[in-house]
Amino acid sequence: MTRDEITAGLAEILEEVAGVNPDDVAEGKSFTDDLDVDSLSMVEVVVAAEEKFGVKIPDNEVQNLKTVGDAVSYIAAQS
Amino acid sequence: MSRPDVVVTGLGATTPLGGDVASTWDAMLAGRSGVSALTQEWAAQLPVRIAAQLAVEPSTVLDRVKLRRLDRSEAIAIVAAQQAWADAGLADSGLDPERLAVSVGSGIGGATTLLAQDDILEASGPRRVSPHTIPMLMPNGPAAWVGLELGAKAGVHSVASACATGAEAIALGLDIIRAGRADVVVAGGTEAVIHALPIAGFSSMRAMSTRNDEPEKASRPWDKGRDGFVLGEGAGVLVLERADHAAARGARVYARLAGAGITSDAYDIVQPHAEGEGAIRAIAKAVADADVAKTDIRHVNAHATSTPVGDMLEIGALHKAVGDHVLLSATKSMTGHLLGAAGALESIATILAIRDGVVPPTINLDDPDEGLTLEVAGHKARHLEIPAALNNAFGFGGHNVALVFTRA
Numbered sequence: 001m002t003r004d005e006i007t008a009g010l011a012e013i014l015e016e017v018a019g020v021n022p023d024d025v026a027e028g029k030s031f032t033d034d035l036d037v038d039s040l041s042m043v044e045v046v047v048a049a050e051e052k053f054g055v056k057i058p059d060n061e062v063q064n065l066k067t068v069g070d071a072v073s074y075i076a077a078q079s
Numbered sequence: 080m081s082r083p084d085v086v087v088t089g090l091g092a093t094t095p096l097g098g099d100v101a102s103t104w105d106a107m108l109a110g111r112s113g114v115s116a117l118t119q120e121w122a123a124q125l126p127v128r129i130a131a132q133l134a135v136e137p138s139t140v141l142d143r144v145k146l147r148r149l150d151r152s153e154a155i156a157i158v159a160a161q162q163a164w165a166d167a168g169l170a171d172s173g174l175d176p177e178r179l180a181v182s183v184g185s186g187i188g189g190a191t192t193l194l195a196q197d198d199i200l201e202a203s204g205p206r207r208v209s210p211h212t213i214p215m216l217m218p219n220g221p222a223a224w225v226g227l228e229l230g231a232k233a234g235v236h237s238v239a240s241a242c243a244t245g246a247e248a249i250a251l252g253l254d255i256i257r258a259g260r261a262d263v264v265v266a267g268g269t270e271a272v273i274h275a276l277p278i279a280g281f282s283s284m285r286a287m288s289t290r291n292d293e294p295e296k297a298s299r300p301w302d303k304g305r306d307g308f309v310l311g312e313g314a315g316v317l318v319l320e321r322a323d324h325a326a327a328r329g330a331r332v333y334a335r336l337a338g339a340g341i342t343s344d345a346y347d348i349v350q351p352h353a354e355g356e357g358a359i360r361a362i363a364k365a366v367a368d369a370d371v372a373k374t375d376i377r378h379v380n381a382h383a384t385s386t387p388v389g390d391m392l393e394i395g396a397l398h399k400a401v402g403d404h405v406l407l408s409a410t411k412s413m414t415g416h417l418l419g420a421a422g423a424l425e426s427i428a429t430i431l432a433i434r435d436g437v438v439p440p441t442i443n444l445d446d447p448d449e450g451l452t453l454e455v456a457g458h459k460a461r462h463l464e465i466p467a468a469l470n471n472a473f474g475f476g477g478h479n480v481a482l483v484f485t486r487a
Binding site for chain 1: 144
């Protein structure tokens, strides 16, 4: 799966869970500061991403996933 | 210092009869039933397969992403509160948030969230349980959400007294303003538990009507053929305001909330006191608190849920505490029983009856019980000048609440 495909998959999740416009989702964007995803919604995003990409994202990793690009890199490395 | 007067300056509701107050009131005056068959798959196994479901789904009013975080009882509390807030004209009034409080309760709370998330827990494990579960099912959720939406900083309160909740939340709002802790209180009740488990639970108590073949005729307070209540869902919210505060901003006033009476039976966890002793005291306290002549109380929106015992106890209590001159209505004949929202919705009906000089009908009263010794507005609405009116609400746990409203 390419980085663009993972980004697109995350954009779908972010739209469903937090109402984020898919056009706003890019690797450089911060989940909290740019996309306005709060902590509870971030939990939902992580669980949905695990299901969608068939990966495990432990809670102690989530705090390192500041941007969409961080998440894409983590998912790409696991899958 | 004299006690401040409290008036009602805004109303909001979403009910089985309509998505707002105006459509609900029109349907009530026309004598329409909001009860229908439950066609959902989960209902097929139940002994009770009827309910009064919302006329307008909250998903047509609130944003999809927001709804993901809201129990249905919270969503409809927000819908009703937003309507009441707009109706009161408080949106851009410059009201100090620290003088605005909320008092919104629910009888059962976020039960459907609890059950849905338990299904997920059983099927998919704890990691799949929504992080929104707790704020969705906590009993203070509806009050907290309304407070958040309106920016209320003088406290958000969540009364829980079963089917007396909505009325008791309004009584608490009255106390808050009288005590000087707020100038405006957004007060009411919400309930949304049309689901297999609550229905099975009430049904096991033999408290519900099983007239499954005739949904619109199932809720029939005081009728000989009554066989239990019909579960309804909805929310009702009032804006209560200190009278001089309302006058200073030129607000439209629906009615005065003149008094409240609250008692407890200390008798049985679900059965009302055999002589209605607690109800009598609640009504008498409300009348005394309102400082109105009993003869001015011309109309009562009764609790009358369509149960064999409760309906008649209330008649006896009204004879003793008010007298035999009142004209009654049981609007649950049309809306079903909204549990924790009932006292709020019926307060709205009481207020509009005063405003319009009309008593809403009590449908399905085809063959009145011999014990019905007070006059009732039957199949048709009746015109009546109403200087003051009473709304009763009683709840499992022995809660008795009576509210007196008077003409503005």
